[in-house]
Amino acid sequence: MNTLGIIGGMSPESTAAYYLHINRRVNQIKGGNHSAPLLLHSVEFQHIADCQKSGDWPQAGSLLAQSARTLQNAGAQGILLATNTMHKVAVPIAAAVSVPFLHILDAVAQAVRVQGFATVGLLGTRFTMQDGFYTDGLAERGIRTLVPDEAEQAEIHRIIFDELCTGQIREDSKRRYLNAIAALAKRGAQAVILGCTEIGLLVQQGDTPVPLLDSTEIHVQKAVEFIVD
Numbered sequence: 001m002n003t004l005g006i007i008g009g010m011s012p013e014s015t016a017a018y019y020l021h022i023n024r025r026v027n028q029i030k031g032g033n034h035s036a037p038l039l040l041h042s043v044e045f046q047h048i049a050d051c052q053k054s055g056d057w058p059q060a061g062s063l064l065a066q067s068a069r070t071l072q073n074a075g076a077q078g079i080l081l082a083t084n085t086m087h088k089v090a091v092p093i094a095a096a097v098s099v100p101f102l103h104i105l106d107a108v109a110q111a112v113r114v115q116g117f118a119t120v121g122l123l124g125t126r127f128t129m130q131d132g133f134y135t136d137g138l139a140e141r142g143i144r145t146l147v148p149d150e151a152e153q154a155e156i157h158r159i160i161f162d163e164l165c166t167g168q169i170r171e172d173s174k175r176r177y178l179n180a181i182a183a184l185a186k187r188g189a190q191a192v193i194l195g196c197t198e199i200g201l202l203v204q205q206g207d208t209p210v211p212l213l214d215s216t217e218i219h220v221q222k223a224v225e226f227i228v229d
Helices: 012-030 045-054 057-073 085-095 104-114 126-130 133-140 150-162 171-186 215-228
Strands: 004-008 038-042 078-081 119-123 144-146 191-194 212-214
Touching: 004 012, 004 057, 004 215, 012 038, 012 215, 038 057, 045 057, 057 078, 057 085, 078 085, 078 215, 085 126, 085 133, 104 133, 104 191, 104 212, 104 215, 119 126, 119 133, 119 171, 126 133, 126 150, 133 144, 150 171, 171 191, 191 215, 212 215
Parallel strands: 004 038, 004 078, 119 144, 119 191, 191 212
Antiparallel strands: none
16 A cells, blocks of 8 residues: 555545544444554644744645655655635645645545536635635636625634534534525526535535535545545
């Protein structure tokens, strides 16, 4: 199996989900007591969050590029960034290493195409919904993306950082997300991407008739394919 390096810590909640789900799926494939050969470098999330708030994306990219180099030097044969938002700085991260970088948008776009969707909704942090790197990236891959209005975006973003990133699961927040999903479907979204690695902690497919594409689950599957290749 190939050794995968994970840049984590953004947040610890989602990183733990990546670690657990990757190992479970590898075990399902390999059987016995097999688990995934993983290297994890967990960054200090406050440093990244400060860069996000100040708009210092070059500094964030530099910090995560160093994390990628650390993982490669430790023996990682591929790199996975366990967060959606920070794929905004995927280019300097990928450029910092000579091993494959498993981009979340490649995985998500493939899943959208396989299921035959042309227009999808997107929930995520304000940066993911507004800054264009995600929606433009999907457009380059032939997929039209709808996002909530600005007021809804602000509340979706707040719930991620103030609640989900610290492990808080609230029913009123869940209802807010389900209402946002229904509104996107009414506007023409054939499915909705859960484009933040924490959202799957709050909302699952059984909660709504609208097809959901959990970016964490999709990215995990890409990671597993790389590991067992």
